[in-house]
Amino acid sequence: MMSIISTALGHGRLLARPGDRRLCLLDASASALWDLHAVGLSPERLAGLLVERFALPSELAHDQVMTLVADWQSAGLLDVGGETPIDWRLGTTDAPFWPAPRPRLPEHGARALWLADRRVGVWCEEAAIQRHLGWMLALEHASEPSSESEPEQGEQSRVDHELSLHGTAADWRLACDGQTLDCGRGLDAALVATITALANLGCRPAERLMVLHGAGLVAPDGQGLLLIAPGGSGKTTLAAALNAAGFALLSDDWYR
Structure with a gap:
């Protein structure tokens, strides 16, 4: 079992598995809840903190926390039981093996x-x-x-x-x-x-792709532009405005 590599990135958190080139990026709010969950707080207790700190309705806080925990589990960040964010891997145990390139002489007749x-x-x-x-x-x-x-x-x-x-x-x-x-x-x-x-x-x-929550565009001079921000922050509106101004739209909401 491998441990998670975790480091702060601005107000967020970056998670990775040793030897794996895939990364998971948590925004500030998800990062704060992740850190609390990592030290042993249950989803029920996390929901209670949201109620106490932000005066959220109890049912809404519970739904938001459980949705976040489900996202962590589907990304492979939690064990099967979901009790603590312990060892993890992205993919399944029977996923195909794709080795790093190691130049070699080809087989005869290849x-x-x-x-x-x-x-x-x-x-x-x-x-x-x-x-x-x-x-x-x-x-x-x-x-x-x-x-x-x-x-x-x-x-x-x-x-x-x-x-x-x-x-x-x-x-x-x-x-x-x-x-x-x-x-x-x-x-x-x-x-x-x-x-x-x-x-x-x-x-x-x-190795080559990274999934981001954002919009991707290409500027008229050929440079790429990524708009990365939480949902509801206006990415789609800004992307539409840039598209109208001559930027080519690659993808909105999710970009790989």
């Missing part, structure tokens, strides 16, 4: 393609599956110099990750850098699993 800024090798034990993937993807010989960035003189081109499909179309196992991702039967299922794995390697949502 093909490769560029996904975002990484070169991924694709190796299939059965030639028929390799042919189908070749028709669907712009695969190049992994052992040849990369078309995107040339290796140093005398150095064989390397790949950052390697997907390997073992077995036959009738009974296959898909692995990424030696770690099994999926098993199944049938050519179509093998192709779908491989394409899905390639998409995940290219997107790497756990």
Whole structure:
């Protein structure tokens, strides 16, 4: 079990799990309640404090606290019982393993393609599956110099990750850098699993994306703008005004 890394960020709080690149950002009010919950105050006691401090109706305070606790649980910040904000992880225990890139020499006979800024090798034990993937993807010989960035003189081109499909179309196992991702039967299922794995390697949502409560726009000069603030603070109104002034609207209310 891993502990939560917690640090103040302005009036809010930033939470993370050691070894995980995903972050959870709490605003000032949620941060204050989190700190009180972390030292042992129950949701009922937190609701009582809201009643005492802000004169909220008891039912409203209880609903707000329970909604917040439910949000913490769904984000993986609390244990199953929700008693204390102890050890946690984002994702499930059977979530696919997506390793960090470690450039390596490709397997003999492997093909490769560029996904975002990484070169991924694709190796299939059965030639028929390799042919189908070749028709669907712009695969190049992994052992040849990369078309995107040339290796140093005398150095064989390397790949950052390697997907390997073992077995036959009738009974296959898909692995990424030696770690099994999926098993199944049938050519179509093998192709779908491989394409899905390639998409995940290219997107790497756990590494590249951060979910924010706000609005995202692009300024006329190409710079990005994020409006991050609590609900009801006027983000949508300001985003609409900026959009009318020539800013391109990417997303309102939630932005990734």
